[in-house]
Amino acid sequence: MANEIKIFTPIGMLGYGYDQKLFWDAVNGGVDAIIVDAGSTDSGPSKLAVGSLTVKRSAYVKDLGPFLAACHYHRTPILIGSTGGDGANSRLPEFLEIISEIVSKNGYRSMKVLTIESEIDKSLAYAGLERGTITPCGGAVPALQKADIDAASRLVAQMGHEPYVKAMQAHPDFDIIIGGRSYDPAPYAAFCIYKGIQDYGIAYHMGKIMECGALCATPKSREALAVVRADSFDLSPLSPAARCTKVSVAGHTLYEKSRPDLLTGPGGELDLIASTYEELPDGRTVRCRGAVFRPTPYTIKLEGAKVNGYQTTFMGGVSDPILISQIDDFLEKGRAFLQETFDFPCDLKFHVYGRTNGPPFAKEIGVGGVTWAETQEQANIVASTARVYLLHAAYPAQLSTGGNLSIPIMPFGQPLGPLCEFCVYHLLPIDDPTALFPIKAHTIEGPDTVGSTPPALSDSAKGDALSKPLQAKVDPSIAAEIVKAALQPPPKPGFVYLASLASMVRSKNSGPYDVTMDVMFQTREAYDAVKKAGILTREKVREVYRVNDEDVLVCMWWEPALAWKATLKREKASGSFGESDMYACQMHVPLMYLEVPEGL
Structure with missing residues (x-):
């Protein structure tokens, strides 16, 4: 060598x-x-x-x-x-x-x-299933069924x-x-x-x-x-x-x-x-x-996905504070109304963006929706009916009767095509x-006419915006002020938010069925202090993310990186209907707001 x-x-x-x-x-x-x-x-x-x-x-x-x-x-x-x-x-x-x-x-x-x-040929998976040798790839993956293999494209x-x-x-x-x-x-x-x-x-x-x-x-x-x-x-x-x-x-x-x-x-x-x-x-x-x-x-990991119906999506905005104050109830009633309206299988999920926990309420929130049905035409019909409900349904104490939803994109309801879902994520010996x-x-075959001497780099290749780091370099004191200003309201007296002590707080998929969260610390002192304080524990993860103990797959400290990690089962596999964060890259936010005693 x-x-x-x-x-x-x-x-x-x-x-x-x-x-x-x-x-x-x-x-x-x-x-x-x-x-x-x-x-x-x-x-x-x-x-x-x-x-x-x-x-x-x-x-x-x-x-x-x-x-x-x-x-x-x-x-x-x-x-x-x-x-x-x-x-x-x-x-x-x-x-x-x-x-x-x-x-x-x-x-x-x-x-x-x-x-x-x-x-690979599906016969290998069927044979492994029959022998009982196929196992889930991770604690969050359900056991494989014959129907899963059948459905995989x-x-x-x-x-x-x-x-x-x-x-x-x-x-x-x-x-x-x-x-x-x-x-x-x-x-x-x-x-x-x-x-x-x-x-x-x-x-x-x-x-x-x-x-x-x-x-x-x-x-x-x-x-x-x-x-x-x-x-x-x-x-x-x-x-x-x-x-x-x-x-x-x-x-x-x-x-x-x-x-x-x-x-x-x-x-x-x-x-x-x-x-x-x-x-x-x-x-x-x-x-x-x-x-x-x-x-x-x-063992090798088998991966498969299936088509399970069709989807249509839509979006709009709500500025009326009276409707914003009761948006969850309004949307749930709409969902129930729509499911009672049609004589074919369908579903509807709403995603609300920009909400606040109390007054003063957000000046505007975004309402995104996705409909599901067995055909694209049916999904489109459900989305069209959802538009009528969102735009014109009444709600308690309503003052504005002209319409409830600002619609920035027309036509309302964009067909998404097939709903795709993972169905095989298993290990085969x-x-x-x-x-x-x-x-x-x-x-x-190539003509070999260009010669063997590399040409001079053209002007168009002398630089590329993509070569710039994806994360801007910011003075630490300025960065600290940005974090402090962003995390509102401020923590209780005598406490700081975990984000103020961390150099990184992130979440990410670790496969379609898990989400993993990392906290890295700016200094060894901060790492030791938070570890000693017992702020990041299995119990705290269960509390913050409202999950059962069996859903917490990993909760550990990793000293080489001055870091802590937790891995959870996803409520829905990545990309499934109604799943709201395919990359799981925004699930870290509750960790940022954990309060740590000041001066540890």
Whole structure:
């Protein structure tokens, strides 16, 4: 193996855009591979259910353009995981077509592209269900039923590193690998293992962080470089405005994970309890060591989603304070009225935005709604009837009789198409980690007319607004004042809000059925004080989120990141009808308002 392997990730999700100047600075400086993730369940079940892409095709074309230029001029290999979003087999020819178009248009050389399929036949799931060997992937996932398999539009299996390694060993002259549904760090771990890294803990820990690009930096950014060695790896953001710190890198294993210390994947568990994080003298690079990969009986995660009826959405505003004061009762009566009106199955959910807990009431609130029925026409009819109710129904003490709802968008009622829902998210034991993932080699013919010398960077590629950090850098004292002013009303005398002591309070999906919440602290003193005060406990989580004890899957402290984490069962799976926060990214707010004794 080489002494070092340099892996470059321009963006945490293919199609989201990156800075081309930073891209070429990295590639021209020499990297051993460009590796990028392209899939997730975060954006809901529609990709699996109806075959929609995560982003528009043009966004993939834009992001892949420089990738293929690097492959042509520098012969930099490219690995893509979970192609198209869901990793379904139909994505692979679609991406082959995109690659062919770019190669032909730009006069590049011919390229060898490997595809790895990940769809499985439903018969395997039926057989596993019959044997009783299929288990839910997490404590929030219901047991699998035959009807769930029947309803799934397709099933994909999440592959580990083994199919990628097999593909590279069989075709060492490859240029590009387009992988189906993959465990997020699998392509990264595979490339390291293929290049001779024997410590799977190093390979998988690096992949777990790098698959999100430079999200582990502060402020969070996009382009990231990993330098991997036999016993460690270094992480650096490429944006000059960002840097990695030992806390920001250690804290990244909190992100969208049910717990940060033990991460389970196909064939093994990544143990980060003894991992270490060292800030290097350049002030922006962190060296990581100590992760341990422990083999386990091999299971793959099956994912499936179904179409369950159709939806229509609408929105409007309410400014009348008399109606705002009784909006919940008004909307519930409307929902009951509508369900009694129709002789076909239907449902209606309201979402109210901008409410206050008491006077003075909000000057305006937003009322969003979504209707469900078995056909699109029926869903449209329910939405149309909802408009009539919202606009003209009476309510106690009403003074305004001209109408109740301001309508900013017409026509009222926008058809959303099929309602898609997750129905399979389960683990299947297998014997051979490569048997279910066929590998095929393709030659993309290219005219090879452009030459082998990279062109000078064009003016259009010298910068990109997307290269700016996603989080603005703010002076800490100014930030503290912003937080204090935003959290109203103020806390009781002698107390401060938890948000005032934290460097980060966030929530996020950790799969379609869980929501996980993280609190990181600005100082070791604040971490120790809040931990000692017993503010963040399992009991407090139950109280604040009004859940049962069995719904609290994790409640723990994570010292390497000066952090606390809790993971809860979601009331509804991500993207289900009536679910109001698909990414679960706004569920952290109650934690911000927890009161902590001042001066602890």
